[in-house]
Amino acid sequence: MDRNDSPQGPEANPPTGLPAVGRALWHLRAGNWRKAHEIVQDDPGPAAAWIHAHLHRQEGDEANAAYWYRRAGQPVCREPLEAEWRALAGELAPSLLKP
Incomplete structure (x- = not known):
């Protein structure tokens, strides 16, 4: 894993209006470890x-x-990383989509 990678092109930024946790999930899925970490680093939630x-x-x-x-x-999760990402997204996405 290269923690310096970031997506390029039109999908290089998360959709506007996402809360911090949503942006972190987006960057996590896009492979931008550093940006996702930066977002969650100081969030106490x-x-x-x-x-x-x-x-x-x-x-x-x-x-x-x-x-x-x-x-x-x-x-502590012992599942494969992909399975945990799906659990994270499944659990957190509904709260991110509320108006």
């Missing part, structure tokens, strides 16, 4: 903490990930 945990799992830092899972009130 449990959703951001869960994304933060997932990001540290991606980089192989299990101890740091465990800390963020505790902050999120989530069990």
Whole structure:
């Protein structure tokens, strides 16, 4: 994984109007680890903490990930990263789409 990569072209930015957690999920899926981490770094909410945990799992830092899972009130995930991303998106997306 290259944490410096960012998407290019017309899809290089998330849709306007997304809250911070939504933007972090978007960047996470787009492969922009650094931007997703930047967004959740100072967000005290449990959703951001869960994304933060997932990001540290991606980089192989299990101890740091465990800390963020505790902050999120989530069990430490042992599923494949893709399965966890789907769980994150499935759980968080409905709240992001509310007007």
